[in-house]
Amino acid sequence: MDQNNIDDIYRDRVILDHCRNPRNTSLLDHFDLTGDAINPFCGDEVHFQIGLRGENLIERIQFSGDGCAINMASGSLLSEAVTGLTVKEATQLSIRFVESMRKPIGENAEGEFIGELSALISVKNFPVRVKCALLAWSALEDALSKNKSTIEPDSLPM
């Protein structure tokens, strides 16, 4: 019984698989954006390099990080989910994902996230670990906020 409980979080082995073999870890020769996030309380870290095609399409992303299985898996899953999206689409996905993670359990629509990303929703069974799943998304936000096309010229510091 308790084993099923623990599987609530490390569901379908997706998280464990991505933690052990994180995707998109090769450093990029050229990249346009970088994003970082650190959780000072546990020392977990996430870093992204993003290579754009044109000004808007996320063509390549590199993920590196340090920390627990959920943090590592989240970074790896995120890197797969945003590859091929435009900056705008990735931003929208990020907002939607973070909102979903903050919603009470049971208020998520079935199939809200397609594919492996939905494995992260199960982390909500362990509220204290939700921040582990969100760290990578902060790093993504950090990277995307630096994209020229998303910054209003007026808001640039003089």
Add this chain to the structure above:
Amino acid sequence: MFDVEKIRDDFPILSKTIYGNPLVYLDNAATSQKPRQVIDALVDYYENYNANVHRGVHTLSMEATDKFEDAREKVSTFINSESSDLVVWTRNASESLNLIAYSWGEANVHEGDEILLTPMEHHSNLVPWQELARRKNAVIKFIPMRGNGTLDMDKVDELITERTVLVSAVHMSNALGTINPVRELGEKAHQQGAKFLVDGAQSVPHMPTNVQELDCDFLVFSGHKMLGPTGIGVLYVKRDILNTMEPFLTGGEMVLDVSYQEASWADLPMKFEAGTPNIADSIGLGSAVDYLNSLGMENVRTHEKNLTTYALNRFKKADLDGMDLFGPDDPEIRGGVFSFNTVDVHPHDLGTFLDRKGIAVRTGHHCAMPLVRSLGVAATVRASFYLYNTEREVDILVDGVTEALRYFRDGSE
């Protein structure tokens, strides 16, 4: 007679189940559980004699004052203080330390003076001194640590100089379990005319404490780690020092005479207790002291030493691949604290896995970030024992860790 099963019956929370498993509470270095007697003492105060202390001539106020001061007396005797007016109530050990840093420290630490600490201090016995040193341009030094998590006492003589004004050391490390030779440290401090402070947050709950024998100038500890309620801490200071100290907080309760222009201070210890004190929790701590005395602190220490020996052997026998257990392996100089790291399984994942088995452990830096970093890790898993823990619970812990490593490594249960 120390009967652990009988003791467990006094702790209502220990019969709880977590995810269908009996609670195995191994986070005692963070806070201890409370026996029925302490919970009852709190309820008794609020139901039967709730009133403010040291004022008013009405019956309830007198009863509350008596019980409140009685609790102070109990704590004083518990640490063998010369007198109960040397025992100051605070919120916790951190507040006790801040009181010393602001009151004694502001007056006695000057530019170029040195404060000697150990590398295994809790943030509470580190940050107040960093801040004081910054304000005063004083210098903080550290006694080096050996590989097994003990202090390199050979280096102490050269580190205590004529500029050393304070040596402050944790008696038992909350992150490693190391029991430091505080008596020897105190002697060395006093030889050079430095004051000596003992952080007893982890030692007072687990072993007999005798401030006169330790000959410490300051002792700080917290009630909630020794079966008492949260929100009540203790500061003991030797009389000749306490007499020279200015109040840390001022206002009500701590004054003798007040005019519109100025005020004079009440006698010890009230001079250091501004505002309505934490009456209920002081009384609760008094009740916790009664409980500990009924068991005998020597017996508590013996029980935990046996448990520590047992756990050291169990971990050694399990011989878990890639697991580093920190701290000394001699139970004579180690309390029941087991901090460990596994190379490939993160402490938080291990902690979550153990939680699902009903095992409560702490994961993280244990408020000793520089120390945990010096071990080369960002966090550890820590299991810490108390008087109600059993060998059976150690077995459950070791089996749980073994199972967790298998789960996260090759996915098999």
